[in-house]
Structure formats: C-alpha cells, structure tokens
Amino acid sequence: MNADFPMLLLVDGSSYLYRAYHAMPDLRGPEGQATGAVHGMVAMLKQLRDRFPSAHAACVFDAPGKTFRDDWYPDYKAQRAPMPDDLRAQIPLIHEVVRLLGWPVLVVPGIEADDAIGTLARVGEASGxxxxxxxxxxxxxxxxxxxxxxxxxxxxxxxxxxGVAAKFGVPPNRIIDYLTLMGDTVDNVPGVEKVGPKTAAKWIAEHGSLDAVMAAAGAIKGVAGENLRKALDWLPMGRQLVTIKTDCNLSEHLNPWPSVEGLAFGAVDRAGLLDFFARNGFKTWKRELEAQGGADSPAAASASESAVVEALPLPPLQDKRYETVTTWAQVDVWLAKLQAADLVALDTETDSLVNLEAQIVGLSFSVAPWEACYIPLRHAGLDAPEQLPLDAVLARLKPWLEDATRPKLGQNVKYDTHVFANHGIAVAGYQHDTMLQSYVLEAHKSHSLEALADRELGRKGLSYEDLCGKGAKQIPFAQVDVARASEYSCEDSEMCLGVHQRLLPRVLAEPGLRYVYEHIEMPTSALLARIERNGVFVDAARLQTQSHELGQRLLTLEQELTQLAGQPFNLGSPKQIGEILFGKLGLPIKKKTATGAPSTDEEVLTELAQDFPLPAKILEHRSLAKLKSTYTDKLPLMVNPATGRVHTHYAQAVAVTGRLASNDPNLQNIPVRTQEGRRIREAFVAPPGKLIASADYSQIELRIMAHLSEDPAMLAAFASGADIHRATAAEVFGTGLDQVSTEQRRAAKAINFGLIYGMGAYGLASQLGIEPKAAKDYIDLYFARFQGVRRYMDETRAAAKDKGYVETVFGRRLWLPEIKGGNGPRKAAAERQAINAPMQGTAADLIKLAMMAVQRALDEAGKQTLIVMQVHDELVFELPEAERDWVASQVPALMAGVAQLKVPLLAEVGFGPSWEAAH
Structure with a gap:
C-alpha cells in the first residue's frame, strides 16, 4: 500500500453488523431493546478509523428488498435463514450512530452492498x-x-x-471463475457438484480460466468431470450471480458522480451522540463524551461497559511466528520461553477422542499473540520428517508440566489432563480454561474453540476436517502432513490465548461470575478428571442375566400386544400403531402430528393407558426395550478391559443450569421409578472388601426455594425439621400437622414440586386425577398461605424480562434468550424456566461445592474412599469397610456445611454392596 496516495476506506457494513451481533453478549437498553450489535459496530468503526486514517470513507449496507440478481435467478439466497429479530431491530440504530460518528452511510436499493463497494473501489482506483x-x-x-x-x-x-493467490490458489482476476465452479451455498448459488476449493483451483491452474475448463470438460475424467459436464448449461448464470458489479450508477446517492468527493468524513455530532447514548443505555460512553467536551469519538468505556467493548480489540498486525520443533536445540529455546512466560496456552494432538485411551501425536504451545510452536512426535505419513522421540520429549517437559507454579491455559483442560495422565504426567498449574470462561459468561452459546475464535477474534482457523477429511475417508491425525498439522495445532493454542485475553476481563469484572469460575468450575474440572479415572465396577454377568430376562419379557409382551390388537404389527412404526389404536380399535384421538396424522407419542399413550390396556402395554414394551438396549446390552461392552470398570465422561459446559451431563455411558438417566430400572443399579457394585455409599441432599430444590423466597411459613417448616409436604398441606388445608390425610399430603407434594417446574392447574389436575377447577383452587389456597413464594415468582419473572437472565445464590448467570424475543409458547416456557433455573442452578453449584469439600477432606485425612459417580444431587462412593464410620459421620456434615442458607441443608448417606442397596 502506497502512503503517497490518498486513501479511500470502504466498510462492508452488512457483513460486520452480523459479526458484531454474534460476537457480543445479549446487551439491552433501558426499554429492553437489543444493543449488542450497536456496541460491536461502534467499537469496530472507532478502531478501524484510528488504524486507517483517511479523508474519504463509506460504510455500506444492504438495502431491504429484491436486487437484480433475484430477477435473474428467483432462488437466489432462498435458503438463507431470516435475519434474527433482535438484529433487525438494531439496524436503524446502527445506521443512526454510524452517521452520528461522522461516517458517510450508503444504502442503495436494487443492488447489494458488494456491488456498491465494487463500484466505489473502481471509481476510487481511477481517481488515484x-x-x-x-x-x-x-x-x-x-x-x-x-x-x-x-x-x-x-x-x-x-x-x-x-495474499489472494496464496490463500485461494488463484489470482484475483480468476476469483470469479473459482467461485463459479464451487458455487455458494450461503447464497444458494449452485456450482459443480462435489467441486471444492482444491479442485476449482487445480482446474483453473491447469486450464487457465473458467471458459477453458468448460471447453475441456469432455476430457476431464471421473465423477468430477461428469458433474462438470452436467453443470455446463448452468455455469454462465452462476458466473453472473457471483460477479460483483463495478459499474453501478450511484448518481442519486453521491454528488458529483462519478467521484468519491461526496464521501468525505463528516464532523461527529456530539449532541446527537449524547442523546443516542442516553436513549440506549450507554451510560459510560455518555459520561466519557461529556467529559471530553466535544471530542470526535467516544472513548473506550470503563468498568462493565469497557469489558464488553474491549471484547473486540484489534490485535497488533504482525506476521504469525509459528515454528515446527524437530531439534533438541529448538526444544531448549521453547522450554526457556515456557519457563519465562506469565501464562502458556498448550494443546495436545492425539489419536483418539476417548480420554482414557488417547495417546499424544504432537504438542503445541503459545506464549504470546501470533507466536506458537508445534512439536510433532508420532506422525507416520510417507513424507513425515524425522521427529524427536516421544518419551524423551515428555521427560524433558515433565518438570515444567508438573510444576504448579507455572501457570497454564487450555481449551477443555480436563481432556488434556487425561491425555498427559495416560503418559504418566500429572499436569499441575492449569489456571484457566477458555471453554469454562465462555460457559460462565454465556452458558447458552457454543463453547468450542472454533466458535469462540470466530465470536471473540473474528478468526477462522483450519478445521479438523480440513486436515483429516470426513467420514470413511478420514485419516488419523498421525498421517496428516506435518506442516499442515503444525499450522492447525499452533492456531489452536495461539487462538486459545487470544480468546482468553478477551474473556477473562469480562469474567473478572463481575464478582458473581468470578466466584463461579474460580471457586466452582475450574476446581470442579480437576476433580472430575479424578472421578472419571476412578470409574465404577459393573457386574457384567448380572447385566447379561438381566438382559436375557428383559428379552424374554419383551417376547411375552409382543405376544400379548398381538392378542390385544387382534393382529401382529410393527412396534417401531407410529403409522401402524395409529392404525391399530385409532382405526381398528376406535380409541379417541388426543392430538395430531404436524402432518395431520393422529399422534402416538408418549404423552398420548400415557393418557390413553389410564383407560385402555393396549397403549399401556405399548408403553411398557418401549420402557423395557430402552432399558435393554441402553443399559443391560450396552454397559457390559463399555467396561474398560484395563481397569475392569466403566468410566463415564462428565460434560461440564453443556447444561445452562450448571448441571453436569454424563455420557458414554449416561449414568444420570437410569429410570429408577420402576423396579426394572432400579435393578440396573444393582449391577454397580463394590469390589471385594469394599462398600458403595450414596449421599444426597434432602429436598434440596425446595430448601433453595425457601431461601430465595424467604417465605415465613416455608422457613419455619424447614427450621423445625418438619415434613415439608405435611407442613404445606397443613397450611393449605387449614388443619393440624397430625390431621393431614395421605391425599392432602400427596396434593401438597405435587404443588410443591409442580410450582418449581412451572406446573399450572391443568398439569396439577392431570397428576392428581382431579378437575382443573379443583386444582386451581388448590393453587390459589397455596399462594394465599405462601405469599412469599408468589412474590418471589413475580419478582423473578420481572427481573428476568428486564435483564435477560436470572442468577443462582452464588452468582451463576442463567441466560433466557427467549424471555424477551420469543413467541408466545417459547416466551411462556422461558418464564417458567426463570422460576426453576435459580433452584436447579443453585443445586448444581451446591453439589459441585460439596464434591470438592468431601474430596479435600478425604485427601487431608489420607482416606482410600473414592468418589466414583456424581448423579444430579447425589455423590456415590467406593470405600473400604474400615472407613464406613468416617464416611457416615463426615460426608453428610461436609455436604451440609458448604453454604449457609436461610434454611439448614440436610444430606443423608446409605451403604450397601451395590448402588441400589445403598439407597
């Protein structure tokens, strides 16, 4: 770029407003209006203007309505998802503030922003x-x-x-040809089927142009050549669609035309900005501008607003310094860098995603933005260079890896902790995890490094599929070309460091989020790695016996179902089940599917099962078949042959409430309300000479409701140790505790738990088998006696609508995206979730705190007791017989003491040879 020539700065506003929208949190103004994209656009434009000072510029946006391409091709952009309502509402605000900042704004009907930019670029180029x-x-x-x-x-x-030639493999004057061959799925422009970037670039390099490729179509062999010949009639139209128009007539928008003189930067409208900031709740920017007394742009905000705006800083422009380490001299240089760095991001490349089996293929480290190295250790491709020996490199790195005083950072560090442990290294010093930072900030969004790099840095690195391919043709990472593997892994560790630099200030700016991150999520990650490695013994023979018995029961059920239906039918076919139930037997239709067919889902069958035997038997068959396929058949196959145990994987950053998710196998969804389901837990056993203990909180969510609502009657009931459901019934029905009937207690229990989950009168009526009016009367009586609960629910819903989230007792933020922008049913569901989420989330926080408190005590006392499972509000232990008394006395006390709520926490523990017997 020649500094001797004047600069014209053109901004693709339509591209950036989408990126700003997805990069920023769900910010809201005083009236509840979305403002996140506005924040991001202002920050980006300010930084851009500072970095590229110019006298002339334009911020160009797409105009609403059709363009000439829609006339050419009616399906143009037909598959593109509609713009989110929250973003659409911000476009007028974005246009307004861009103009107030002095930027010329261009919106030209009938053409796309790309065409206006292309035309302005050529006019600017022609004028020097x-x-x-x-x-x-x-x-x-x-x-x-x-x-x-x-x-x-x-x-x-x-x-x-x-740069274009290096990135795409073709020069700029062949990009149109390149795009035509590939097509554009975003804009719904077909190309040549199965032709991607590599093939498109290869054909153009070989033949010179699209026209030459088309002329040679008959000689191009294979499926690609066949697909090219099929597309020949289409390609001229494809080329028209992807070609940016550079000769638009902009005379109605710029004067004089053709010239860029009409694009001179204007003065900042200080009064207008002050009013804009006030209307949209940008308080800090408003104060900054007032203090500046007319400065020409809002300064970066401070406190909470600065944490938001600085999520989009421009990193210093510099060449990437990525190094592939293949000599001991390089190892020594990088080890010195690791030891000197304040924080190091590290990443492992492995041969498996199964954390207890994965072996290292290579390692990457990053110590600064754009600076990283990759150490290939087990690449075995044909062109693989000579590599340093794996064991020797790990031995050299082990003292640094196991040094708790050397701060480390990663993305999903629990996985890497397992990988290093598989090689005999107990990594210490993991202080940060970008996945958990993102989870704490915005649990409802994606937390993959790919998503975070795009959202926080606007960067898209190489993907795993780019290197290894997909499906049956996917190759192991060890066979990837080392140069490409190095680029990929260096990007992972270096982008992780960049994401951390954006996220951590936002976490630390909020005391509640900081507590959840530093005192709950990070230490929980380390403990979960221990629990996963502990695993739990499973009696495979017992499960196989159960599986056989379930198989026999299923065969009997199928015979009974055939008799009840009067004919055999496919139990896996909703259509056939519907024909039997509603056609042949004439059962009442309860609801229909989207296609108009009678529904046979579980809700419908459950309702019909109250009066008819066939749907009841179908439900029983479904339940037993699921038990057999999911647990009794599958669990024996999941026993690790090296340990003899089942090792579940706990996903920490999935549930928005903070609860853990158990996978491979899922130990949290074993149905324990049926006898057959409880028998599954009988197969989770202790080895000889040991016991299983199960400890869980008693009525934890109701206790949290009492704490949050501060309802006097609920507080008093828990303080006295009374049966909360009996105490509720006494209040609701106006009777003494000793006079409460079984039916009254059952109704009170249904109300207690139902209100937590947002149950209304119809739901309560269905559960109790009473009329909706009677259920409504029960609920009215409840709220008349427990007015604190009613007040809490009303205030919580109102606060959630205002802020877009609710919080747990410990400060975990539970986002509810639909509570402001959702439609009727989705908004109603979000309002119900606003009531339940603080209780579920607080319960999740408590069990994590309890888990850590118990493990600390076990370590300090030198006990051999192991935590082997965490299931919702329950901890499961494997312990020597000799430690039974310690666990019986200490674990409930430790669990009850992790927090001081306005009601006492109560934990109970049971023992037995199996998980089920411990209940």
Whole structure:
C-alpha cells in the first residue's frame, strides 16, 4: 500500500453488523431493546478509523428488498435463514450512530452492498486512491488490484494480490471463475457438484480460466468431470450471480458522480451522540463524551461497559511466528520461553477422542499473540520428517508440566489432563480454561474453540476436517502432513490465548461470575478428571442375566400386544400403531402430528393407558426395550478391559443450569421409578472388601426455594425439621400437622414440586386425577398461605424480562434468550424456566461445592474412599469397610456445611454392596 496516495476506506457494513451481533453478549437498553450489535459496530468503526486514517470513507449496507440478481435467478439466497429479530431491530440504530460518528452511510436499493463497494473501489482506483475494503467476505477478493486491498479487522488478515493467490490458489482476476465452479451455498448459488476449493483451483491452474475448463470438460475424467459436464448449461448464470458489479450508477446517492468527493468524513455530532447514548443505555460512553467536551469519538468505556467493548480489540498486525520443533536445540529455546512466560496456552494432538485411551501425536504451545510452536512426535505419513522421540520429549517437559507454579491455559483442560495422565504426567498449574470462561459468561452459546475464535477474534482457523477429511475417508491425525498439522495445532493454542485475553476481563469484572469460575468450575474440572479415572465396577454377568430376562419379557409382551390388537404389527412404526389404536380399535384421538396424522407419542399413550390396556402395554414394551438396549446390552461392552470398570465422561459446559451431563455411558438417566430400572443399579457394585455409599441432599430444590423466597411459613417448616409436604398441606388445608390425610399430603407434594417446574392447574389436575377447577383452587389456597413464594415468582419473572437472565445464590448467570424475543409458547416456557433455573442452578453449584469439600477432606485425612459417580444431587462412593464410620459421620456434615442458607441443608448417606442397596 502506497502512503503517497490518498486513501479511500470502504466498510462492508452488512457483513460486520452480523459479526458484531454474534460476537457480543445479549446487551439491552433501558426499554429492553437489543444493543449488542450497536456496541460491536461502534467499537469496530472507532478502531478501524484510528488504524486507517483517511479523508474519504463509506460504510455500506444492504438495502431491504429484491436486487437484480433475484430477477435473474428467483432462488437466489432462498435458503438463507431470516435475519434474527433482535438484529433487525438494531439496524436503524446502527445506521443512526454510524452517521452520528461522522461516517458517510450508503444504502442503495436494487443492488447489494458488494456491488456498491465494487463500484466505489473502481471509481476510487481511477481517481488515484489507495482503496482499503474492510470485509470478511471472500467474494470481495475478486476486487483486489495493486490499488485495492482487503483487510479483515476481525482476523487481522490483509489480502493484496499475493495474499489472494496464496490463500485461494488463484489470482484475483480468476476469483470469479473459482467461485463459479464451487458455487455458494450461503447464497444458494449452485456450482459443480462435489467441486471444492482444491479442485476449482487445480482446474483453473491447469486450464487457465473458467471458459477453458468448460471447453475441456469432455476430457476431464471421473465423477468430477461428469458433474462438470452436467453443470455446463448452468455455469454462465452462476458466473453472473457471483460477479460483483463495478459499474453501478450511484448518481442519486453521491454528488458529483462519478467521484468519491461526496464521501468525505463528516464532523461527529456530539449532541446527537449524547442523546443516542442516553436513549440506549450507554451510560459510560455518555459520561466519557461529556467529559471530553466535544471530542470526535467516544472513548473506550470503563468498568462493565469497557469489558464488553474491549471484547473486540484489534490485535497488533504482525506476521504469525509459528515454528515446527524437530531439534533438541529448538526444544531448549521453547522450554526457556515456557519457563519465562506469565501464562502458556498448550494443546495436545492425539489419536483418539476417548480420554482414557488417547495417546499424544504432537504438542503445541503459545506464549504470546501470533507466536506458537508445534512439536510433532508420532506422525507416520510417507513424507513425515524425522521427529524427536516421544518419551524423551515428555521427560524433558515433565518438570515444567508438573510444576504448579507455572501457570497454564487450555481449551477443555480436563481432556488434556487425561491425555498427559495416560503418559504418566500429572499436569499441575492449569489456571484457566477458555471453554469454562465462555460457559460462565454465556452458558447458552457454543463453547468450542472454533466458535469462540470466530465470536471473540473474528478468526477462522483450519478445521479438523480440513486436515483429516470426513467420514470413511478420514485419516488419523498421525498421517496428516506435518506442516499442515503444525499450522492447525499452533492456531489452536495461539487462538486459545487470544480468546482468553478477551474473556477473562469480562469474567473478572463481575464478582458473581468470578466466584463461579474460580471457586466452582475450574476446581470442579480437576476433580472430575479424578472421578472419571476412578470409574465404577459393573457386574457384567448380572447385566447379561438381566438382559436375557428383559428379552424374554419383551417376547411375552409382543405376544400379548398381538392378542390385544387382534393382529401382529410393527412396534417401531407410529403409522401402524395409529392404525391399530385409532382405526381398528376406535380409541379417541388426543392430538395430531404436524402432518395431520393422529399422534402416538408418549404423552398420548400415557393418557390413553389410564383407560385402555393396549397403549399401556405399548408403553411398557418401549420402557423395557430402552432399558435393554441402553443399559443391560450396552454397559457390559463399555467396561474398560484395563481397569475392569466403566468410566463415564462428565460434560461440564453443556447444561445452562450448571448441571453436569454424563455420557458414554449416561449414568444420570437410569429410570429408577420402576423396579426394572432400579435393578440396573444393582449391577454397580463394590469390589471385594469394599462398600458403595450414596449421599444426597434432602429436598434440596425446595430448601433453595425457601431461601430465595424467604417465605415465613416455608422457613419455619424447614427450621423445625418438619415434613415439608405435611407442613404445606397443613397450611393449605387449614388443619393440624397430625390431621393431614395421605391425599392432602400427596396434593401438597405435587404443588410443591409442580410450582418449581412451572406446573399450572391443568398439569396439577392431570397428576392428581382431579378437575382443573379443583386444582386451581388448590393453587390459589397455596399462594394465599405462601405469599412469599408468589412474590418471589413475580419478582423473578420481572427481573428476568428486564435483564435477560436470572442468577443462582452464588452468582451463576442463567441466560433466557427467549424471555424477551420469543413467541408466545417459547416466551411462556422461558418464564417458567426463570422460576426453576435459580433452584436447579443453585443445586448444581451446591453439589459441585460439596464434591470438592468431601474430596479435600478425604485427601487431608489420607482416606482410600473414592468418589466414583456424581448423579444430579447425589455423590456415590467406593470405600473400604474400615472407613464406613468416617464416611457416615463426615460426608453428610461436609455436604451440609458448604453454604449457609436461610434454611439448614440436610444430606443423608446409605451403604450397601451395590448402588441400589445403598439407597
């Protein structure tokens, strides 16, 4: 770029408003209006203007309505998802604030923003300007010339002619041909089927142009050639659609035309900005602007707003310093860097996703933005270079890895902890995990490194599929070309460091989030790794016996079902079941599917089962078949042959409430309300000479409700140790505790738990088998006696609508995206969740705190007792007989003492030879 020529700065506003929307949290103004995309756009434009000072510029947006491409091809962009309502509502605000900041804004009906930018770029180039286009759209690469450069402020990528050729494999003047061959799924523009970037670039390199490729179609062999020949009639239209128009008439929007003189930066409208900031709740920006007394742009905000705005800083533009380490001299240099660094991001590349089996293929480390190394250790491709020996490298790194005083960072560090443990290394010093930082900040969003890098850095690195392929043709990572593997792994560790630098300030800015991150989630991650490695013994022979018995019972049920139906039918076919139930037997239709067919889902069958035997038998068959396939057949196959145990995987960053999810196998969804389900737990056993103990909280969510609502009657009932359901019944029905009937207690219990989960009168009526009016009377009586609960529920719903989230007792933030922008049913569901989430979330926090308190005590006392499972509000232990008394006395006390609520916490423990016997 030649500094001697004037600059024209063009911003692809339509591209950036989407990226700002997805990068920012769900910010809201005083009236509940969404403002996150506005925040992101202001921050990006300020930084861009500071970085590329120019006298002339334009921020170009798409106009609503059709363009000429829709006339050419009616299906153009037909598959594109509609713009989110929250983003659509922010577009007028974005246009307004961009103008107030002095930027010329261009919105031209009938053409796309790309076409306006392409036209302005050519006009600027012709008038002697150096043109900088700020965009993340690959289609713009066709505009690059010696005078036109692309800059992606989100990823810090700059593309000139050389850069385009290096990135896409074709020069800028062949990008249109390249895009035509590939097509564009986002815009619904077909290309040549199964032709991707590599094939498109290869064909153009071999033949010179799209026209030449089309002329040679008859000689191109294989499936690709066949697909090319099928597409020949379409490709001219495809080329038209992907070609950016550079000769639009913008005379109605710019005067004089053709010229860029109408794009001079204007003065900042200080009064207008102050009013805008006030209307949209940008309090800190407003104060900053008032203090500046007319400065030409809002300064970066401070406190909580600064944490948001600084989530989109522009990293310093510099070349990536990625190094592939293949000599001991390089190892020594990098080990010195690791020892000197304040924080190191590290990542493992392995041969398996199964954490107890994965072996290291290579390691990467990053100590600064854009600086990282990769140590290949077990690559075995044909062109693999000579590599350092795995065991020797790990031995050299082991003292640093096991040094708790050397701070470390990772993405999903629990997995890497397992990987290193598989090689005999107990990594210490993991202080941060970007996955957990994201989870604590915004649990409802994706927490993969790919999503975080895109959201926080605007960067898209190589994907695993880019390296290894997909499906049956996927190759092991060890066979990936080392240069490509190095780029991929260095990106992972280096982008992890960059994401951390954006997320951590936002976590630390909020005391509640900081507590959840530092005192709950990070230490829980380390403990879960221990629990997963502990595993639990499973009696495979007992499960196989149960599986056989279930198989026999299923055969008997199928005979009974055939007799009841009067004919055999496919139990896996909703259509056949519907024909039997509603056609042949004439049972009442309860609801229909989206296609208009009578529904045979579980809710319908459960309702019908109250009066008819066939649906009851179908439900029984479904339940037993699921038990057999999910547990009695599968669990014996999941026993680790090296340990003789089953090792579940606890997903920590999945449930928005903070609860853990158990996978492979799922130990949290074993149905324990049926005898057959409880028998599954009989197979989880202690080895000889040991016991299983089960400890759980008593009525934990009701106790949390009492704490949060501060209802006097509930507080008093728990304080006295009374049966809470009997005490509730006494209050609701106005009778003494000793006079409460079994039916009254059952109704009170249903109300207690139902209200927590948002149950209304119809749900209660169904559960109790009473009329809806009687159920409504029960609920009215309840709220008349427990007015604190009613007040809490009303206040919580109102606060959730205002803030978009609710919080646990410990400060965990539980986001409810639908409570503001959802439709009727989704909004109602979010309101119900607003009541339940603080209780579920607080219960999740408590069991994590309890788990850690118990493990600390076990370690300090030198006990051999192991935590082998965590299931909702329950901890399961394996212990020597000699430690039974210690566990019986200490574990309930430790669990009850992790928090001081307004009601006492109560934990109970049972013992037995199996998990079921311990209950």
């Amino acid at each position: 300007h150096q043109v900088v286009i700020s965009t993340g759209d690959k289609d713009m690469a066709q505009l690059v010339t010696p005078a036109v450069t692309l800059i992606n402020t989100m990823s810090n990528e700059r593309l000139d002619e050389v």
